[in-house]
Amino acid sequence: xxxLSHIKIAVTDYSxxxxxxxxxxKKLGWKIYLSDEIGTGYSSDDNCSFWVSEGDNKNSxxxxxxxxxxHIAFKAKDKKEVDEFASWLKTNKIPIQHEPKYYPEYAENYxxxxxxxxxxxxxxxxTHD
Numbered sequence: 001x002x003x004l005s006h007i008k009i010a011v012t013d014y015s016x017x018x019x020x021x022x023x024x025x026k027k028l029g030w031k032i033y034l035s036d037e038i039g040t041g042y043s044s045d046d047n048c049s050f051w052v053s054e055g056d057n058k059n060s061x062x063x064x065x066x067x068x069x070x071h072i073a074f075k076a077k078d079k080k081e082v083d084e085f086a087s088w089l090k091t092n093k094i095p096i097q098h099e100p101k102y103y104p105e106y107a108e109n110y111x112x113x114x115x116x117x118x119x120x121x122x123x124x125x126x127t128h129d
Contacts, residue, residue, distance in 0.1 A: 003047055003048070004047075004048050005047075005048065005049070006041070006048060006049040006050065007048075007049075007050050007051065007072065008050075008051035008052075008053065009050075009051070009052055009053075009069075009121065010053055010054065010055030010056075011052055011053070011055055011117075011119050012055060012118075012119055013054075014038070014039075014052070014053065014054035016118050017052050017117065017119065018035075018040055018052060020117055020118050021040065021042065021050075021052050021117070022040070023092065024117075024123075025042040025050070027085070027088060028044070029044065030042045030043060030044045031043055033049050038053055038054060039051055039052060039053035039054075040052050040053075050072075069121065070122070071121070071122035071123065071124055072121065072122075072123050072124070073112070073123070073124040073125070073126050074123070074125050074126070075125075075126060075127065076125050076126065076127045077127065078127050079100075079111050079127055081125075081127065082111055082112065082113055082126065082127055083100055085113060085125050086099065086113040086125075089113070089115050094115055094116070095115060095116045096113060096114070096115045096116075097114040097115060097116060097122055098112075098113065099113065100112065100113040106128070107128045108128070109127075109128050109129065110126065110127075110128040111126065111127050111128065112124050112125065112126035112127075
């Protein structure tokens with residue numbers, strides 16, 4: 001079986017995004033895998049990592065209607081964790097795109113909150129078991 005190794009995103013302001021992702025991944029229970037002046041990798045285990053680095057082009061091109069990245073989702077253990085996370089987002093003044101709710105059009109018991117990173121990339125915390 002082939003598994004996902006890593007995801008890497010390029011950001012417009014590495015310092016600002018590093019602060020955001022350090023805070024986010026600490027909340028999610030991930031560890032910093034490797035960090036230096038040009039990039040940081042976060043990992044929840046030894047199998048998959050998420051990398052953030054400075055992009056060469058400072059104009060963010062993210063738009064979920066264009067071909068390319070739509071959003072990145074992380075999986076919570078239950079609805080309570082999603083709701084607590086949404087409260088944490090508000091406390092930390094992280095912009096929420098969609099408040100927590102059920103999305104039956106995605107799957108039975110699909111519950112999620114959608115929020116933005118500093119470049120407007122949509123992130124999601126979901127549960128649907």
